[in-house]
Amino acid sequence: MIRLSANPAIDTVIKLVTVAVAMFAFVFVVMVPLYDVLCDALGINGKTSGQAYTAVQAGVDEERVVTVQFVATNNEGMPWEFGPSQTAMKVHPGAVNDTVFFARNPLPKAMVAQAIPSVSPARAAEYFHKTECFCFNQQPLEGESAADMPLQFIVDQDLPRDIKTITLSYTIFDVTDMVNGSVAAR
Amino acid sequence: MGDHHHGPAKGLGRWLFTTNHKDIGTMYLWFSFAMFILGGFFAMVIRAELFQPGMQLVDPAFFNQMTTLHGLVMVFGAIMPSFVGLANWLIPMMIGAPDMALPRMNNWSFWILPPTFLLLASTLFMEGGAPAFGWTFYAPLSTTYAPPSVTFFIFSVHVLGLSSIMGSINIIATVMNMRAPGMTYMKMPLFVWTWLITAFLLVAVMPVLAGAVTMMLMDIHFGTSFFSAAGGGDPVLFQHVFWFFGHPEVYIIILPAFGVVSQIIPAFSRKPLFGYDSMVYATASIAFLSFIVWAHHMYTVGMPIAGELFFMYATMLIAVPTGVKVFNWVSTMWRGALSFETPMLFSLGFLVLFTLGGFTGLMLSIAPSDFQYHDSYFVVAHFHYVMVAGAVFSMTAAVYYWLPKWCGRMYNESMGKTHFWISFIGFNLTFFPQHFVGLAGMPRRIPDYALQFTDFNMMSSVGAFIYGASQILFLYNVIATIVAGKPVSDEKVWDGAEGLEWTLPTPAPYHTFETPPKIDPAHAHS
Numbered sequence: 001m002i003r004l005s006a007n008p009a010i011d012t013v014i015k016l017v018t019v020a021v022a023m024f025a026f027v028f029v030v031m032v033p034l035y036d037v038l039c040d041a042l043g044i045n046g047k048t049s050g051q052a053y054t055a056v057q058a059g060v061d062e063e064r065v066v067t068v069q070f071v072a073t074n075n076e077g078m079p080w081e082f083g084p085s086q087t088a089m090k091v092h093p094g095a096v097n098d099t100v101f102f103a104r105n106p107l108p109k110a111m112v113a114q115a116i117p118s119v120s121p122a123r124a125a126e127y128f129h130k131t132e133c134f135c136f137n138q139q140p141l142e143g144e145s146a147a148d149m150p151l152q153f154i155v156d157q158d159l160p161r162d163i164k165t166i167t168l169s170y171t172i173f174d175v176t177d178m179v180n181g182s183v184a185a186r
Numbered sequence: 187m188g189d190h191h192h193g194p195a196k197g198l199g200r201w202l203f204t205t206n207h208k209d210i211g212t213m214y215l216w217f218s219f220a221m222f223i224l225g226g227f228f229a230m231v232i233r234a235e236l237f238q239p240g241m242q243l244v245d246p247a248f249f250n251q252m253t254t255l256h257g258l259v260m261v262f263g264a265i266m267p268s269f270v271g272l273a274n275w276l277i278p279m280m281i282g283a284p285d286m287a288l289p290r291m292n293n294w295s296f297w298i299l300p301p302t303f304l305l306l307a308s309t310l311f312m313e314g315g316a317p318a319f320g321w322t323f324y325a326p327l328s329t330t331y332a333p334p335s336v337t338f339f340i341f342s343v344h345v346l347g348l349s350s351i352m353g354s355i356n357i358i359a360t361v362m363n364m365r366a367p368g369m370t371y372m373k374m375p376l377f378v379w380t381w382l383i384t385a386f387l388l389v390a391v392m393p394v395l396a397g398a399v400t401m402m403l404m405d406i407h408f409g410t411s412f413f414s415a416a417g418g419g420d421p422v423l424f425q426h427v428f429w430f431f432g433h434p435e436v437y438i439i440i441l442p443a444f445g446v447v448s449q450i451i452p453a454f455s456r457k458p459l460f461g462y463d464s465m466v467y468a469t470a471s472i473a474f475l476s477f478i479v480w481a482h483h484m485y486t487v488g489m490p491i492a493g494e495l496f497f498m499y500a501t502m503l504i505a506v507p508t509g510v511k512v513f514n515w516v517s518t519m520w521r522g523a524l525s526f527e528t529p530m531l532f533s534l535g536f537l538v539l540f541t542l543g544g545f546t547g548l549m550l551s552i553a554p555s556d557f558q559y560h561d562s563y564f565v566v567a568h569f570h571y572v573m574v575a576g577a578v579f580s581m582t583a584a585v586y587y588w589l590p591k592w593c594g595r596m597y598n599e600s601m602g603k604t605h606f607w608i609s610f611i612g613f614n615l616t617f618f619p620q621h622f623v624g625l626a627g628m629p630r631r632i633p634d635y636a637l638q639f640t641d642f643n644m645m646s647s648v649g650a651f652i653y654g655a656s657q658i659l660f661l662y663n664v665i666a667t668i669v670a671g672k673p674v675s676d677e678k679v680w681d682g683a684e685g686l687e688w689t690l691p692t693p694a695p696y697h698t699f700e701t702p703p704k705i706d707p708a709h710a711h712s
């Protein structure tokens with residue numbers, strides 16, 4: 001054992017303070033990033049990938065039909081009108097599908113929104129690929145204006161057989177203050 | 187130093203500037219008792235409101251503040267400091283050291299506590315009220331929806347963590363460096379062992395708690411989004427970080443209690459502790475396992491099935507070392523010459539009720555059934571069986587057991603026994619029915635409930651008032667003992683007691699073991 005001080009008690013103290021400081025740092029530099037990495041890698045918590053998926057040409061499974069439902073929720077205090085243009089679609093695994101969500105900013109001021117996706121059942125998250133999504137970026141809207149926001153997705157052919165319905169939920173958050181406060185979102 | 191013995195200084199300065207482990211231990215014990223009364227008062231408000239269904243006495247927001255402060259004050263103000271106080275008094279006397287290794291830091295680690303709890307209690311009078319998000323302060327309740335007083339709460343938790351870390355560093359430094367010659371690790375009394383392991387747990391996880399509240403602070407005031415989905419964070423992350431601290435925390439609370447009953451049961455069985463080595467290894471195993479089971483508090487957040495299974499099996503594994511301990515305590519009593527003085531009664535109460543709490547813990551560890559029990563009164567019943575009947579009963583036993591050694595006067599035995607039986611009945615009347623209402627579907631942390639739960643809730647409330655009132659008897663008995671108890675002068679106050687502290691004069695002098703004692707190999711461990 002390395003001695004850091006001639007006084008054995010001080011030596012113990014130095015080592016233990018180091019442990020305490022290291023554990024404090026551990027929370028920030030290990031636990032937080034590890035949690036994000038694990039959620040991304042395992043698709044847990046219904047988290048879908050934050051990046052666009054590059055389609056792999058693997059053919060369309062015409063035999064199978066999967067229902068994809070769309071749910072839209074406003075976070076508390078978010079005044080936008082926000083919803084899917086159609087509440088459900090029947091799709092074949094492997095096929096590229098397009099839909100749009102509409103958004104309208106009823107207030108007279110410009111705002112910025114961020115939509116956060118979540119897939120249920122959580123097990124389906126890693127088989128639900130988005131090639132284009134309004135949730136990849138923050139969405140600005142001028143006051144009293146509206147926009148259609150596109151979503152393009154592929155349900156993977158490897159989706160477990162027992163999953164017949166996938167629900168994709170978006171919660172829209174007002175991030176205007178965060179953007180204007182020039183504090184970068186994580 | 188030689189013959190230069192001096193007694194305590196006079197007046198208030200004695201307590202403010204003291205570096206004496208006995209003075210500091212005494213202050214910790216009185217402070218924790220004051221917090222026990224304060225937290226108990228909050229509990230009485232909760233039980234008074236729940237005596238009948240419907241809104242009776244307080245509004246729901248205030249009710250939530252009561253449940254939050256009750257939990258925080260009891261965990262961080264009553265139970266933890268009480269065991270630190272016990273450690274201060276006893277560890278130097280048990281290992282033959284003249285004092286703690288770092289006496290000035292010891293003074294600091296105590297004196298930052300009272301202002302911190304004053305600050306925490308003062309949030310009750312702030313605009314928006316005290317924190318109302320439960321002692322587990324889950325985000326976003328504690329971030330986005332928190333009252334402004336949350337910042338004071340965060341500062342309090344930081345300082346409490348600092349105090350705990352300083353206290354535990356002191357304990358480790360004392361045990362590792364100041365044992366009398368011949369006092370090897372495997373000869374230390376089990377109370378010293380359990381505290382050594384507890385102190386390591388504290389050094390490892392209190393910084394994690396500090397990290398969690400620091401992230402909350404940054405989310406609230408500095409625009410980060412650790413726990414806010416809007417900025418790419420995740421509220422579930424909070425629960426992982428919190429319980430990575432929170433699960434070891436429950437063993438931080440209970441391990442010193444294990445140590446206490448491992449001293450008391452042998453004394454009143456007049457036999458050495460059965461299976462000393464296995465007790466040490468079981469304690470270490472529990473401490474290790476406590477780091478890999480945290481997510482059993484959050485089965486319902488939507489974990490993958492593999493995660494649920496891992497945390498379920500790991501949690502069930504803890505029953506093995508805990509079972510070893512219970513087995514050893516029972517085997518210590520087997521064919522012993524038992525007598526049932528108050529410390530022994532409280533230790534036996536601990537043994538029976540803690541085991542019951544352990545069983546309900548096993549039920550909760552089963553992931554599929556936990557979905558029913560989660561966030562119900564069943565959970566409340568479970569953790570009060572281990573926290574109150576576990577930690578508080580053993581602490582009470584410790585006070586009765588060592589009080590005559592500390593002050594040289596004997597407490598009133600029949601009053602002590604009365605205190606035990608009223609506590610035992612009151613406690614069970616309070617918490618046993620909560621198992622039933624929990625299984626029947628009553629959620630925790632609600633000020634109002636469905637009519638069918640009325641009878642059991644009335645029983646709970648009556649029991650709680652009885653248990654609360656019995657602590658007044660305890661306070662009276664302790665004060666009466668200190669002021670006018672029957673003097674005792676035997677070094678061994680209890681004929682079955684073993685250990686270095688019982689070789690000292692009674693009452694224990696202000697300075698002890700200024701020259702290290704000789705360790706008698708026959709008297710290895712307690």
